[in-house]
Amino acid sequence: MSAINLEDKDWLRLREQYLKQIEDVLAESSQPNVERIIEDVRSHLDRRFTELAPRQRTWENYQAIITEMGPPSEYAELAGEKRDIPAKKVSARFVVILAVVLSLLTGLLVLLPVLLPKSPMPTWTDKMKSAFISEPELIGKWVSVDYVRKINEFNPDKKQWQGDLFLKDMEFNSDGTTTLGWFWTKGWVIDSASEVRAEYEIKNINGTEYLFLPWFSGDVTIRHQKPQYYVLKKVSETAPQQQAKDAQAITAAVEAAKSWLQLVDDGAYGQSWAQAAEYFRNNVSEDKWERAIEPVRKPLGKTLSREVKNSTYTTEVPGAPDGKYVIIQFETSFENKRSAVETVTPMLEPDGQWRVSGYYIK
Amino acid sequence: MNLENWQTQLRKGLLDIVVLNLLNRGPSHGYEMVQTMKRIEGLQIREGNIYPVLARLEADGLVASYSQPSTDGPPRKYFKLTEAGQKALEDMNKHWDRIIESIQQVRKGV
Numbered sequence: 221m222s223a224i225n226l227e228d229k230d231w232l233r234l235r236e237q238y239l240k241q242i243e244d245v246l247a248e249s250s251q252p253n254v255e256r257i258i259e260d261v262r263s264h265l266d267r268r269f270t271e272l273a274p275r276q277r278t279w280e281n282y283q284a285i286i287t288e289m290g291p292p293s294e295y296a297e298l299a300g301e302k303r304d305i306p307a308k309k310v311s312a313r314f315v316v317i318l319a320v321v322l323s324l325l326t327g328l329l330v331l332l333p334v335l336l337p338k339s340p341m342p343t344w345t346d347k348m349k350s351a352f353i354s355e356p357e358l359i360g361k362w363v364s365v366d367y368v369r370k371i372n373e374f375n376p377d378k379k380q381w382q383g384d385l386f387l388k389d390m391e392f393n394s395d396g397t398t399t400l401g402w403f404w405t406k407g408w409v410i411d412s413a414s415e416v417r418a419e420y421e422i423k424n425i426n427g428t429e430y431l432f433l434p435w436f437s438g439d440v441t442i443r444h445q446k447p448q449y450y451v452l453k454k455v456s457e458t459a460p461q462q463q464a465k466d467a468q469a470i471t472a473a474v475e476a477a478k479s480w481l482q483l484v485d486d487g488a489y490g491q492s493w494a495q496a497a498e499y500f501r502n503n504v505s506e507d508k509w510e511r512a513i514e515p516v517r518k519p520l521g522k523t524l525s526r527e528v529k530n531s532t533y534t535t536e537v538p539g540a541p542d543g544k545y546v547i548i549q550f551e552t553s554f555e556n557k558r559s560a561v562e563t564v565t566p567m568l569e570p571d572g573q574w575r576v577s578g579y580y581i582k
Numbered sequence: 583m584n585l586e587n588w589q590t591q592l593r594k595g596l597l598d599i600v601v602l603n604l605l606n607r608g609p610s611h612g613y614e615m616v617q618t619m620k621r622i623e624g625l626q627i628r629e630g631n632i633y634p635v636l637a638r639l640e641a642d643g644l645v646a647s648y649s650q651p652s653t654d655g656p657p658r659k660y661f662k663l664t665e666a667g668q669k670a671l672e673d674m675n676k677h678w679d680r681i682i683e684s685i686q687q688v689r690k691g692v
Contacts, residue, residue: 242630253637260633260659264613268629290628298594299634382651 228269232438234282235265241292249296257295265289353406354394357422362431362452363389369448371432376425387450390433402436411436418447429454458533466533469574473546473566474528476574481550481564484579485523489513497567497575499540516581521555529561537565540577544568593627597635599678600625602663602671605645609662612636636661644670 239258246254268285269277367381368374391399403410410417418434431454434440434447458466483492492513493506504512529549537545550562565578604615612632619625619632639645644667649657663671 246634251634253634253641256637256640257633260612260636261630263656263659264616264629264633266656267613288628289630294594294628294631295634298597298631298638300638379651380657382653382657 228277229438230279231269231277231282234286235262235269238265238286238289238292242295245292245296246299249299251296251299253299257299261289261295354396355406357429358392358404358406358420358431359394360454360458361389361391361456362433362454364450365430365453366451367435367448368432368451371421371423371449374425374430374432374449374451376428376430385450387433387435389455390452409434416440469533469544469568470531470546470548473568473574474531474548476566477546477548477550477564477576478526480566480576481523481526481562484513484517487514487518492576495575497569497577499567499577500575513579520557520560520581524553524555524558526550526552526562537567537578540567545577546574589624593625594631596625597627597631598639599671599674601632601635601639602644602667602674605661605663605667606671609660611658611660613658639667643667 239262242261243254243258246257251257265285269282272281364385364387365376366374366379367385369380373380387400389399392404396403396405398404398409403412404420407419408417409420416436418436418440420434421432423430423432431452432449433452435450436447439445440447480492480495483489483495489510490506493501493504493509527550529551531546531548534545534547535542537543537547545565545567548564548566550564552560552562554560561582563578563580563582564576566574567577569575600619601615604610604618610618616627616629616632619627636645636647640647640661643664645661646664647659647661650660652658
């Protein structure tokens with residue numbers, strides 16, 4: 221059974237019309253169990269809808285489902301236990317006046333959305349210019365783990381949603397875009413297509429970060445109900461778009477590291493110091509560097525091979541200022557040391573060049 | 583006489599005893615009960631009819647509901663007989679048996 225396509229507006233409209241009719245009939249006869257009945261019928265209808273194959277999702281079939289449910293008037297009849305309300309004699313004249321008043325009210329309700337000024341919803345472009353606030357905690361890839369009505373209903377040990385989760389994963393990019401086409405700014409996700417926004421929440425539960433993502437279903441975008449939430453767990457600190465930028469950075473940093481290592485291989489220690497990052501040069505004098513590197517590197521002999529073992533883009537390195545770094549590990553074979561690991565950490569300097577800020581041989 | 587109308591009214595009148603007997607087999611949810619009744623000649627009801635009945639039986643304390651995860655959708659609301667429901671069902675079944683007997687007697691002219 222597939223997940224309910226809440227974007228099927230025809231179905232939603234028909235379902236809600238039917239439920240409203242039942243609600244009215246039950247309320248009119250003062251039934252005590254209105255909410256319970258409505259909830260059960262809604263659940264039943266949703267189940268019937270999910271049984272329809274995509275090609276069967278037609279207006280005719282929706283009507284057939286509603287017809288099979290029976291007329292709303294029967295609900296009051298079967299619910300029983302009517303609250304006794306003394307019958308009042310109502311004059312025909314009063315009925316006519318009431319009908320006129322009701323029709324006027326209905327007309328007014330229909331017109332209200334047009335008459336009332338819409339609350340101003342800034343466009344995303346406006347937001348980008350004036351109000352985009354980043355939240356590093358949100359940036360990255362998240363995978364869905366559950367779907368809940370309310371945030372406090374989520375229990376990591378007991379999944380609420382038993383079916384397939386329609387939204388499998390979502391990536392939040394550092395520029396406020398997402399893979400779903402929505403936008404975000406700190407605290408909010410925005411569906412610009414339907415001009416709806418809702419607050420997301422990141423909660424730490426038992427040491428794990430969970431994102432509660434409001435879902436812009438038809439109930440939210442059409443009926444303006446409160447959203448329900450996808451619960452997502454973070455699986456990556458970077459999003460693909462960011463990853464592409466990181467990949468470019470890594471390539472440039474590796475090249476810079478290789479060039480720098482060539483100077484060290486050649487014994488040009490002074491030159492290697494001069495071409496290192498400013499942070500490096502500020503922490504180690506040229507003389508001290510030469511005296512430190514020569515007794516370590518020279519005994520190893522010529523470099524026979526050097527391969528990148530791994531490389532990681534990061535903005536934080538212990539003991540160093542925040543910046544853009546790539547930590548690269550090379551598997552290197554020297555003439556007198558067949559297996560060694562060199563760790564080189566280029567950093568991005570203000571002039572846009574990658575220069576080595578750290579070097580370590582193991 | 584409108585026979586169809588009489589049959590409909592009879593079915594509705596018997597819904598309580600039918601639902602309680604279905605739940606006497608074991609816990610079930612509204613959707614499942616409707617599907618079961620659809621397969622039994624003479625008990626076919628409108629699908630929505632069962633929910634006001636279940637709500638009333640629950641309000642009367644004859645059935646109790648609980649949520650249970652489902653493998654093919656959101657959690658289902660299951661209903662089960664309460665002790666009071668069990669007792670009421672025994673009385674209702676006895677009464678029903680007596681009515682059947684009485685009708686048979688009338689039919690046979692006894």
